[in-house]
Amino acid sequence: MKAYTPQLWNFGPKSKLVILTGAGISAESGIRTFRDSGGLWEDHRVEDVATPEGFARNPGMVIEFYNQRRLELSHVRPNPAHEAIACLGNRLAERLLLVTQNIDNLHERGGSKQVEHMHGELLKLRCLRDERHVIDFAGVQNIDFPCPQCGAKMRPHIVWFGEIPFDMDAIQDALQCCTHFVFVGTSSQVYPAAGFRKVAKAVGAKVLCINLEVEADDPYTDLIIQGKAGIEVPLWVDSMP
Ligand code: OAD
Numbered sequence: 405m406k407a408y409t410p411q412l413w414n415f416g417p418k419s420k421l422v423i424l425t426g427a428g429i430s431a432e433s434g435i436r437t438f439r440d441s442g443g444l445w446e447d448h449r450v451e452d453v454a455t456p457e458g459f460a461r462n463p464g465m466v467i468e469f470y471n472q473r474r475l476e477l478s479h480v481r482p483n484p485a486h487e488a489i490a491c492l493g494n495r496l497a498e499r500l501l502l503v504t505q506n507i508d509n510l511h512e513r514g515g516s517k518q519v520e521h522m523h524g525e526l527l528k529l530r531c532l533r534d535e536r537h538v539i540d541f542a543g544v545q546n547i548d549f550p551c552p553q554c555g556a557k558m559r560p561h562i563v564w565f566g567e568i569p570f571d572m573d574a575i576q577d578a579l580q581c582c583t584h585f586v587f588v589g590t591s592s593q594v595y596p597a598a599g600f601r602k603v604a605k606a607v608g609a610k611v612l613c614i615n616l617e618v619e620a621d622d623p624y625t626d627l628i629i630q631g632k633a634g635i636e637v638p639l640w641v642d643s644m645p
Contacts, residue, residue: 405620408612408627410643417645419583421496422575422609423489424600425504425511428589428616432634433480433510439591454564463559464547470560471544474526477508485588485637486514492641493517501578503571505590505597507562522569522597528561569596579603586640588614589633601625614640 406412415421427437437443452458453469493500493516503520504511509527511519529545531537533556551558563569579585585604592598601611601624612627614636619625629636 405613405618405622405625405628408629408640410645412627413584413610413612413643415584415644420499420578420581421584421586422501422503422578422582422600422604424585424587424590424597425489425502425506426588426590426597427506428591429485429504429633429637430480430483430506430508430510431589432483432485432632435476435480435506435508435510437589437591439593450565454562455566456564457566459559459564467545467547467560470526470562473507474542475544477526480508480510482510482514483634485633486510486516488638488641490515490517492644495644501575501582503575503578503597503600505594520571520575522563522571522575524560524562524570526560526562529558530561532557532559572596575600576603579609580607582607582609584612585609586612586614588637590615591617592619612640 431437438445448469453466459466489502493502501520502511502516502518503522505523507521507524507526527540527542529539529541531551531554533554537551537553538561539552549558579600582604585601587601590597605611605624611625613625614629614633616632618628618630629640
């Protein structure tokens with residue numbers, strides 16, 4: 405692994421980029437990450453609030469957990485990392501696919517027009533009877549809140565452990581033809597997202613990690629930028645042709 409330079413990155417007019425973001429990109433906006441010290445998984449058991457089994461056992465507790473997360477969104481703002489990625493998206497258009505594991509809406513509020521939310525979205529609910537019934541929802545969910553289309557109960561539109569992430573076909577297609585891959589603010593602990601850099605590497609893409617902590621000698625990462633996303637992402641975007 406080498407320190408990032410624009411020369412080593414070598415991004416050209418025909419290059420195609422996939423960006424994967426994780427909780428670290430929203431940390432400076434004030435949203436807690438999951439696995440850092442003080443992270444969400446210190447206060448909550450994954451099995452209780454982020455699995456279908458936990459929801460079946462105690463739907464009220466799970467709904468309340470996501471109500472709290474949804475409430476937090478009204479107190480936070482996108483940071484310069486979200487905004488820089490949105491600017492890059494405007495420049496690269498269809499040559500960029502932005503994939504996030506985050507369920508917040510800070511990429512959209514930062515200006516990104518297309519975001520693949522592979523782990524779902526806080527501001528949506530999904531029908532428990534028919535998964536095609538998905539609605540926008542910004543308030544406090546009540547356990548009996550009915551699906552507007554069929555009246556069944558609803559759940560947060562979140563991908564829990566043991567479930568299949570969203571948009572995997574589009575993401576795999578983009579990974580197969582990308583020339584460059586960047587992952588930002590993720591601990592790379594959760595699959596399939598943790599495997600994206602391996603897929604990119606296998607097709608010959610250059611792989612860049614921008615993170616507070618970097619894994620020394622990761623065989624699937626070519627270049628690193630160590631630091632806070634809110635500072636380093638705008639600098640990296642500025643260095644792009
Ligand atoms: P994690 O909490 O596992 O990792 C956050 C990463 O961000 C760590 O590697 C930190 O070093 C880094 N980080 C923290 N602050 C940063 C900053 N200001 N700038 C740059 N990097 C920073 O979060 P994720 O990898 O996103 O899934 O977690 C992946 C998935 O695990 C989540 O989507 C969620 C969780 O369980 C589900 O709930 C399904």
